[in-house]
Amino acid sequence: MKKLLPILIVSILFSAAARCQDTSVTDSLLRQLELSEADSSRVNTYLALWYQYYRSDNMKALEYAGKAKQLAEKIGYTQGQAVAAYRLGSQYNRLREFDKAKIEFNISIALAKSVNDSNALASALAGLARIHRENTAIDSATAAYLEAMAIFESSGDRNAVAMIHNDLGNLYKRQRLFGKALSHYKKALEIVRKLGFLPGISACLTNIGAVYQEQGKHDEALSFQEEALGIKREMGDKLGEARVLHELGNIHRLSEDYEKASDHFRSALELAEELSQQDLIAMARYSLGFNEFQRGNYREAIHYGELVAAQENKNLATMAENHEMLAGAYAALNDFEQGYGHSVLAKKYDDSLYNEQRITLSSELEAKYQNEKNQKEIASLNAAREINILKLQKQRSERIYLIGGAILVFLLGIVIWNRYRIKARTNKKLREMDQVKSRFFANISHEFRTPLTLILGPLQELQKKDFHGDKQSLYQVMQRNSRGLLHMVDQLLDLSKIESDKMVLQAVKTDLRTFLKPVTAAYESLAQSREIRFDFKMEDDIDLYIDPEKMEKILHNILSNAFKFTGKGGSITLSAGVSDFTQKQQAQVSIKDTGIGIAPQELSRIFDRFFQAGNGSAQQYKGTGIGLALTKELVTLHHGEIDVSSVSGQGSCFTILLPMGKAHLSRSELFVPANSPAPAEPGIISGSSFPATESRHSGSTISRSTISGRKKSPAGETRTPEGAETEHGLPQLLIVEDNIDMQAFLGQILKPHYRVSAASNGLEGLEKARELQPDLLLSDVMMPEMDGIELCRRLKLDENTSHIPVILLTARSGKIPRIEGLETGADDYLTKPFDADELLVLLKNRIRQRALLRERFSREITLQPKDITITSADERFLQKAMDIVESNMGNFEFNVQAFIEQIGLGRTQVERKLKALTGQTPVEFIRLLRLKRAAQKIAGKEDSISQIAYSVGFNNLSYFAKCFKEQFGESPSAWSKQPA
Numbered sequence: 001m002k003k004l005l006p007i008l009i010v011s012i013l014f015s016a017a018a019r020c021q022d023t024s025v026t027d028s029l030l031r032q033l034e035l036s037e038a039d040s041s042r043v044n045t046y047l048a049l050w051y052q053y054y055r056s057d058n059m060k061a062l063e064y065a066g067k068a069k070q071l072a073e074k075i076g077y078t079q080g081q082a083v084a085a086y087r088l089g090s091q092y093n094r095l096r097e098f099d100k101a102k103i104e105f106n107i108s109i110a111l112a113k114s115v116n117d118s119n120a121l122a123s124a125l126a127g128l129a130r131i132h133r134e135n136t137a138i139d140s141a142t143a144a145y146l147e148a149m150a151i152f153e154s155s156g157d158r159n160a161v162a163m164i165h166n167d168l169g170n171l172y173k174r175q176r177l178f179g180k181a182l183s184h185y186k187k188a189l190e191i192v193r194k195l196g197f198l199p200g201i202s203a204c205l206t207n208i209g210a211v212y213q214e215q216g217k218h219d220e221a222l223s224f225q226e227e228a229l230g231i232k233r234e235m236g237d238k239l240g241e242a243r244v245l246h247e248l249g250n251i252h253r254l255s256e257d258y259e260k261a262s263d264h265f266r267s268a269l270e271l272a273e274e275l276s277q278q279d280l281i282a283m284a285r286y287s288l289g290f291n292e293f294q295r296g297n298y299r300e301a302i303h304y305g306e307l308v309a310a311q312e313n314k315n316l317a318t319m320a321e322n323h324e325m326l327a328g329a330y331a332a333l334n335d336f337e338q339g340y341g342h343s344v345l346a347k348k349y350d351d352s353l354y355n356e357q358r359i360t361l362s363s364e365l366e367a368k369y370q371n372e373k374n375q376k377e378i379a380s381l382n383a384a385r386e387i388n389i390l391k392l393q394k395q396r397s398e399r400i401y402l403i404g405g406a407i408l409v410f411l412l413g414i415v416i417w418n419r420y421r422i423k424a425r426t427n428k429k430l431r432e433m434d435q436v437k438s439r440f441f442a443n444i445s446h447e448f449r450t451p452l453t454l455i456l457g458p459l460q461e462l463q464k465k466d467f468h469g470d471k472q473s474l475y476q477v478m479q480r481n482s483r484g485l486l487h488m489v490d491q492l493l494d495l496s497k498i499e500s501d502k503m504v505l506q507a508v509k510t511d512l513r514t515f516l517k518p519v520t521a522a523y524e525s526l527a528q529s530r531e532i533r534f535d536f537k538m539e540d541d542i543d544l545y546i547d548p549e550k551m552e553k554i555l556h557n558i559l560s561n562a563f564k565f566t567g568k569g570g571s572i573t574l575s576a577g578v579s580d581f582t583q584k585q586q587a588q589v590s591i592k593d594t595g596i597g598i599a600p601q602e603l604s605r606i607f608d609r610f611f612q613a614g615n616g617s618a619q620q621y622k623g624t625g626i627g628l629a630l631t632k633e634l635v636t637l638h639h640g641e642i643d644v645s646s647v648s649g650q651g652s653c654f655t656i657l658l659p660m661g662k663a664h665l666s667r668s669e670l671f672v673p674a675n676s677p678a679p680a681e682p683g684i685i686s687g688s689s690f691p692a693t694e695s696r697h698s699g700s701t702i703s704r705s706t707i708s709g710r711k712k713s714p715a716g717e718t719r720t721p722e723g724a725e726t727e728h729g730l731p732q733l734l735i736v737e738d739n740i741d742m743q744a745f746l747g748q749i750l751k752p753h754y755r756v757s758a759a760s761n762g763l764e765g766l767e768k769a770r771e772l773q774p775d776l777l778l779s780d781v782m783m784p785e786m787d788g789i790e791l792c793r794r795l796k797l798d799e800n801t802s803h804i805p806v807i808l809l810t811a812r813s814g815k816i817p818r819i820e821g822l823e824t825g826a827d828d829y830l831t832k833p834f835d836a837d838e839l840l841v842l843l844k845n846r847i848r849q850r851a852l853l854r855e856r857f858s859r860e861i862t863l864q865p866k867d868i869t870i871t872s873a874d875e876r877f878l879q880k881a882m883d884i885v886e887s888n889m890g891n892f893e894f895n896v897q898a899f900i901e902q903i904g905l906g907r908t909q910v911e912r913k914l915k916a917l918t919g920q921t922p923v924e925f926i927r928l929l930r931l932k933r934a935a936q937k938i939a940g941k942e943d944s945i946s947q948i949a950y951s952v953g954f955n956n957l958s959y960f961a962k963c964f965k966e967q968f969g970e971s972p973s974a975w976s977k978q979p980a
Contacts, residue, residue, distance in 0.1 A: 026052045043072045043080040050087050054094075061091050073386070078393075082111035082120045089127050093134075102131045107386060114393050119160075122151035126164060133171050141171055162191035162200060169207060178211050185211065202231040206244065213247075218255045225251065242271035242280055249287055258295045265291060279315055282308050286322045289329075298329040305329065309345075320349035451481035453833035454741050460836055461749060469748055477741045505637050506671040507545040507662070512576055512587065513538050515548065519555050520574055526563060533571040540577055542587050545662045545670070550634045557627045558591045558654045565595035566651075578660075585660045586640075592653040598646040606644055607632040639664045730755045731775035731847055736765030736791060737809070738783040746778065749836045750843070762786025766794055769801050773912040775850070776843055781810035789824055796825030800909050803874050803916040805846045809834070850916070877903075878917055885929045892955050896922045930954065931967050938976045945972045 046068035069084035089104030112121035132141035165188035192200035209224035249264035269284035289304030330339035458474035527534035733754035
């Protein structure tokens, strides 16, 4: 049944021969109907009877389709009901009752959807598309056709797909969109050719020929129509053959090949007379007459025209055209009387045609009205029943869908939630990894920039022709920092080797005590200089199979961290023995310190690659985040374990457990060298870590004493910055830098121009700045105890130190660190590696700028504090000092002691602050402000010179005149003569 409907539609569409009912088939179906019960087979019999009467008897076809629909509804045969509704729609369409047809097609669509009958659904959609086409709803028709085609294609029904393409061709042909029409006709033709469906092939060929004829492409039209003619003859379809012959005659006539046109028209006439098809006989005779009329054979034209006129023909259009042709022929032969008579008849038939069309339309409307009126109640009842059935079906379906949908939504929700959680965790890990990597690259760049500065800086100094410093000490600085860089690169390469499984253990039998002694010896001098107690404890002699080079790296990394995070007075203990906590025999090496410890939440991640402790104390000792990660990997390579325990603020203990013997080692991991390698130089192993720092303390000729000490500058050396000399000679510069090599290098290049003092961290630097009140402060950013940013912020917020120019020196490059430093009040920001000459010029400019501001304060009569200060704290201090002097301007008893008491600071602090900001002592500052006020009053001629002197606090006129002339270069009387 599913396949019956589309095949039926295609056969109806493509068969050009008029079909009449097969009596024997009809009788057989009627007998079957009498014997069948009221079931689905009876429904199918009704539908088969509809097919027999589809073209021959509209009323009987409607009757059987209606009975099929009613019985299918009664027995709940939804699929049969859908097919019956479709056939009712097709019959109403044939009767041009489009509204009824549309209702039935829509019912068929709904029912087909309810039972998921895709073929019935597609057929109903195609029927609905034809209704839209007849109502010129082109967009709706196209959409319905395409939807139906998609269903047929998915089900593999090629016949039905060809039918849809043919219908779309008809649709576009009506719109005169010949290109689209041809495209669909040809697609239909391609399909039916493959199927070998001759009626369909002939129909498509005829349609294509008709389009080419409309376009005036007569050769193409002839080609397709002649092929169609051959198929009609093959099928034995004489009526179809006659119609194609007539179309070929029209094409030849339009091509002005009147002889061939005449032959085709005569052949068509012969077949029509044989079949007694009166309409086709009249059409062929008229075409023959009109063909002769166009050739100028008016008598032949009259002959065929009179035959048509004498024929009983109900086709008013043909009769009207025939009499019009006869009128023209008689007029051409000058028989105007006959011509006029046929002209009148032509007019009469035209009027009859119009009246007939009008009457037909009226009759159709009346019939529709009566039919609708009579069937309205039946239709409404049927529709109500159908709606109820659909509602029940819909409710059942909705319940099923609701339950299934709820289950599906629940499962989908679980899946989505799980995917969301997995994705969120993944994204979080990726973000954390990105942050860790970003911190790593920032810190590794810092670790690279500092030694690079200490390589490039000394190198530039050595290249100067006028260099007279200690070359050997600079060579040592460059060598140590080159080794430090090499060590960092080696660590990165080691990690890379471990990742790619290219690092192989080369274990040899080693006496642990003998191995550990030189390692601990390398840290003894560092422990002494840092005042840290460093003990080595080992009771038993232990032989182990270890890789000496890799084990040194493990121990040096842990010991370097221990010394880094342990302060003055602390203790570090390295102990070794046999473990008592495991069943299998293992050697245990522990390194315990009393340093700052590790926060509990960070213990589990301390061996993660690129991880750095986030607590405040550890942040002061930034590293690369790869040392402990490498340590763990190297311990694992030894088939050992490493663990850490720590209490924040009390210290940490790293424990290494290593298997004893060699059973755990593979043959490739064992190597017995001729001579065991001696422990590497600590400075090389640790790079810029504390063993290298130890060598700086003990081996370098550049020390803090050389930084603070003065050396006489050799001839030709750059002189002291202009305006920078103080009462002590050179300006005082405080260097705050935790790297001893950097501190020493800066001291060496700056000591010819400044009195240099040094501090090893921010906290020490803050104390020294308050104590020394230097003219300049040069500070690193990343330091222990207190970083350079915090040091700068505290200096600028403190009135005692806010006037000190601060220049930050850091390895952190980029816009953000620079903005962060300048926002705290830093006067300038220099990135490592830097040029020594650039640093000297920068410092010189800062000293000169302060000198110019002090000079401006002394020179100008009216000047606001903000004009000569940099920070708000300096501005407040100077404004307060000026207000105190202003309020005591006429007080003869007002002196320095009273001035300092009202400011509220110590005498030394006030003197240093004023000297730094104005270049004046308190006495000079008070006298200068009084003289400036006097100059203003004298210039404004506010009073006599003597009264003005008394009003600004001078009780000795000669002393006033002397001081005034020293300050302004003119006597008070000469000053008064200047224009106001």
